[in-house]
Amino acid sequence: MNRINKLSAKMASSLLLALSLVVAVPGPALAAPNDAPNAEVSYPKDLQPCIDAALTAEAKQWVCDPSGLTISKDPSGNAVNDFTEIPVKAAVEDLSKIAQPAKGGDHYDTWCETGTICKRKISSYIYDVKGNAAYGNEKGAIGSYDVIVRTNLNGRQATWTVTRIWDSGPSLKFTSSYQRCWEQRAALSPRSCGAHSLTGVTLSSGTYRNVKKIKGNYLKNSNNYKGIFSTKFTPKGHSTYTASNLDTGTFNCYGTSSDICYFP
Template identity: 45%
Template sequence: MTTIADEYDTWCENGSICQRLITDYIAETKGNAAYGDQNGAIGAYDIIIRTNLNGRQANNTVTLYHDAGPALGFTEAAIECFEMRPWTTSNPCGSVPLPPFSISASNWRYSSGLKYGNYLANENPYLVEVSYSFLPAGYNLYIPPPLTNIEFSCPSSGNCSF
């Protein structure tokens, strides 16, 4: 039997970003990230955000896998929620910081565990994303773009869904 954690390291290995809907209340986005400098490729890792909607709350788990290269120290990581209001800018609806962590060839996987989001009161679409920076051992700091999960909707009453 394959566990979700095992499957994360094989699902979507040939794409840059993949998204999938597990149910009307669970969605995942995976980013296959490679990084380098002026001399070429340095390494690669996978990052997955899983959003589990529980009523009007978006609960999230972030998982990272070390694929290649030096050890990576992740800092300033956070899971962020945005309310996508029509005809105006998005409205932050919560941020959950993650503690600093590292992944390497010998310690190749990190999972944040389930992080609970805020109650989402408004009738609008919402997005969840993970932002972070990382420092490969022996190299400079990298600040990649955030990884954004599938947009979901919250009606005027009742549960949110994808």
């Protein structure tokens, strides 16, 4: 009988130990809902007035970029296409004050990280524009990304190098990305001189940038020309967003076929 009591006591002790071990194992953390703002989102401080306007409007889907505030879903979740211009001052970079990158490198990850848009004239034939963007919902910012477009003029043709960069938030699938050319015709409405599509791509912290080079059409008319970048993107776990257009720079192509295009 004593032996049975001892065995029972030993079994009870073992059972209590097993139970204590089970209780001590933490359960899995609850996943955040897809529409929750990301605490790790980073964006330039100059975008804050735009983000404040989006939150005041209680928009369920918005994008803030250099052009202003684009609202795609109103407070009721209805699809809309509302744009509000929020003026920003473009920063013009002094190249003499920028440390030179390693051979074959660039400044894209460090250049223009506090403003919404920056422009720099490398020469009369090379021009860079960088636009920073953030997106989110009525609860706050969800993520951010950058777009850098370098225009390289060769004779009467432009070559655009478009770099799309994931900055923060969930992974981004870029779709319907275009680099467009517009001929500026004084009193007449602009005329298309090319709409060049970019391959869709998904970017995240693992593969955070994509570079695409586009060769534009021959520009025969004596006029000013402008480049425009546009895109849609889908953050993982969310619906598709539409960004406003990014002006990638105006250049002159005056004269005849023997004259070359240049940045004034």
